[in-house]
Amino acid sequence: MVSMSSYSKRTASVVGIAFSLPFIFVFTIFILYPLLYGFYLAGNLSNYYELANDPLYIRAIFNTFLYVGVGVNLKMVFAFFFSGLLMYRKYPAVKVLSVAYLLPWAIPDIAGILSFRWMLNSDWGVINLFLSEFGLPKIMWLNNYYTSMAAAIFFHIWKWTPLWTMTFYAGRLVIPPELYEAAKIDGASTINELRHITMPLMKRLYILCTLLSTIWTLGDFNTIWLLTGGDPGGTTHLASTIAYKYALYVGNVALGVSSYIVLMPILLVLIFMIIKIMGVPGER
């Protein structure tokens, strides 16, 4: 690498480790130790027996797959087309959109959720007020399992699409424009350009982002905790939120840790796939 001639390999090694020490130190004390402690807490198998017998926990696992499966895929497809629209910046409305679209991502989770809670308020929320213009009845959005889950997934998509739109947009910008020009000369339709140029070239990025987003969505705590609070009747919990119900309200920390450690195998597979596609940062 850099000027190895001036240093012996051993000195370089020592200096390299020395510079990495702050990270190793922080990692060991604040990540590794808690992680190992978490595994220790989750080691008691009776916890899993208790979880398996809690219908709300089974429901939470089902909800997790629903939330992640629907939320991530809708979000990624949406972001893919959203980023395509942003390529047409010469149209005035697109120009405005290209500035505005980041806002949901830029405001804190909690501020966005406060606004959604107010809009969904069954008595005075703007959504029900708007519906009443057409003589439609008030809907108790957050008192019903289906509308609560739908609201949570909608919020998740609203909040997180901009990040992936931005990423896909960056990906689209590095596709050489000559490819599209050549396709135009050959008389290719927009659909064919999408199928034969954009999609193959974006595939790797799309898969990588989907994997990453799946991991992070599995860890999405704020949306459900703050928007539905797991209600009505604890039916809308996810693995990530029911863990905190057990730990904070029931007061059983070990049960809380066990309730999401169940997802660890899925996480490890996803992490392995990402590393397989992308490599480890130090190697690049």
Add this chain to the structure above:
Amino acid sequence: MNKSKIAFAIIINLIAIILILYTIIPIYWMIISSLKSWEDLFKREYFISRPTLDAYINVVTQNYFRVHYFWTQLGNSVIVSVGSVLMVLSVSIFGGYAMGRMNFRGKKSIGFLTLLTYLLPSTFLAIPYYKTISFYGLYNTHLAIIFAMGALYSPYAIWILSDFFRNVPREIEEAALVDGAGRFKIFYTIFLPLAGPSLAAVATFAFLMAWNDYLYALLLLSSEKLLTMPLVMGGFLVSDEPLWNMFMAVGVIYSIPPIIFYYSFKKYLVTGIFRGAVKA
């Protein structure tokens, strides 16, 4: 041909307008509600007829029990965020330099650990972290959150900085080596001053993560005077008081710093892990 071009322009603009509405309505409604008086708050009006700063005045004068410590708690958010920035910087400056500029045994393992930390959802670590912090005697302190943010968000910072350090031309460093400067001296006299913009991006990222954090604050803080704003706002949601204009005013105030940061540094926030993927 021309006709279809016009049709295309209309469709594209129309879709864009729908997406603009979809994007901004929740934010628009937050702002509009914050500017309404108590009497107008529950009326069916989509535009504001009589804007008032009443809600904001009640917040900044702490004229209601839920915002009784508004300035203290906003100050707590600032303390935690600035502390997290310092923590992330002090870890990632060195780590980034080592990863970007040096070759050493164990580099690959450290790269792997940074990736693992980055990928692991912070939610998964929070409960054991909260127990661990109690062992360390740091429960109900701002330091507990600062350490969490420092540990969780240093990896991303390390990547941004290692990308930067890797791209500093070799000649600059070699000239200094010829002059007999040591590694550490080269690091702080040559590399650090050049890294300004990347350091700013890393600082922004850490600030935003800490500013937005709800979960760690929920687990780690209990005294009312130590709470950060997201927790206070979470408290609005479990309340039965319909003081939505005041709640929205707090939401607007708390959103302003991150909006400024996101728009100033957006190009740095998308890169990092995706850089390799985007290039390929």
